[in-house]
Amino acid sequence: MDKKIKNIGKISGKVLLFGGVYSNLQALQKIKSIAESKNIPPENCICTGDIVGYCAQPEETVQLFQNWGAQSIAGNVELQLRDGATDCGCDFKKGSRCDGFSQLWYPYAQNQLSKDALDFMATLPHHLQFEYADKQVTVVHGSYSNTSEFIFKSTPWNIKQTNFVETNCDVIIAGHCGLPFSDQNNNLLWLNPGVIGMPANDGIPKVWYAILDDSNTTLNFEQHTFEYDHERASKLMYEANLPEVYVKTLLTGLWDNTEILPATESTLQTSFTKDTH
Template sequence: MVEASTLDLGKLDGPVLVFGGPYSNLQATEAMIAKAGHLGIPPERIICTGDIVAYAGDPAATTDAIMDWGVVTVMGNCEESFGAEADDCGCGFDEGTECDVMSRQWYAYANAQLTPAHRAWMRQLPGRVEFQLGRRRFAVVHGSAVSINEFVFEKTDDDIKRESLDRLGVDAVIGGHSGVPFTQILEGRLWLNAGVIGMPANDMTPRVWYALLTPADGGLELSLCSLDYDHVSAARTMRARKLPEGYAGCLESGLWPNMDVMPPGEREKAGKPIQTSSFLWPDAVPAAAD
């Protein structure tokens, strides 16, 4: 394993907004920018978990929008691949699966649109971002501490999450890549996936997702929030550009074209609308002195 470069943001002093996977979806990206402005959160406290360019119709314009916005961005496997001018997206799809076949189509399309400046920007992105919020120390990675393209879902074995928490030595890991939002407390530590804005969460709604981390009395308030955007226009753009119908249709139906990358327990959640949620993650209680 190559050790990822780390950007340490230090101690942040207000709400942090986290989102993942713009996936070349310009309409969703513009909606996220507008929502952050409405919430009054500056780019220094906004973190993207990577995969700016993927399935949807506007790879160059979406990259330009993220670059111009100036949010903190973790390198995803897509940035790693496009930056290196690799032959494929490096998503970790098994060969011959539907995702693998469709990825060849969208990757070739996006690869033809990106400029040398886009690729140079992608190459300099950190593989890991760390920060402190309240009394908690966070690390943000794209997949896991082990691999940039490891799929970590809520129903993924907890030991996979503990391994990343242990390796990174933090109170919380924020991951991306897998595309479904969740929060999970593991013996007082946290795994959080903010979800993605570029594709729905396989819950039969076209909504996309982001997370808010807000300092509060006694801990941090963790919120998973949905975002509505012009998904009809985004799907229309994909079809006009002859991109895979499986993903264009997903923008409207909210259902993924397949669930090859999901563990069995995760597949059972398909089609069930995800609820927005918010809870207080309490500060760790110091061990009592003997």
């Protein structure tokens, strides 16, 4: 499959980064309002993919994203939906709990989405590239070579390093794994801003995003949480007969299981600290 890579040139000012909206309209509404309150223009708001996912309002979420004008790459969910695939392509282990639940929420999303929404997904690139604070930046979903690859903070650096070599960049902005983190090595930065559609298995219903700042002519970033109407989002999921374990996750901030997590991350289940550089 040929990669569609969109280069958006040199950008400046604050950049808002987030991933995994997961059909959570209430969370998307809130992150949009945060961007507006900080005077961050839509073109400086970047999503790492999976606009559609576990929650109850896929069509409304895609419509709002389109109307907002923020930028996004295609996550594995967008790639699968626009190709008419029968599964989400999340790379869950066959027969696992996550795999079983995906067989409920993915067909629901398929049935809810309009042709216009699917056409929009077809316009999304596999990767975004841009220059920021004299750094070359590439946005990926899982990794550069595999949209569905799970990369975490504990993932060995040599695996991350391959992505910098392949892209010839200084910064990788990534998504997919659902956990916010940063990892730096030899002036290279791997930054996952987290996702806004589901909590980060940290025991709070807040969700995560990041902001890049070049005001000191260098690339700085902060990772933040925000509150949103998670009770309404969970109620809508329950009424749509979507997996109750994900309904509970929105309320408790804890995942039903840690099947996808490496040993290091599976034992955390504690609040992440805000990372400032």
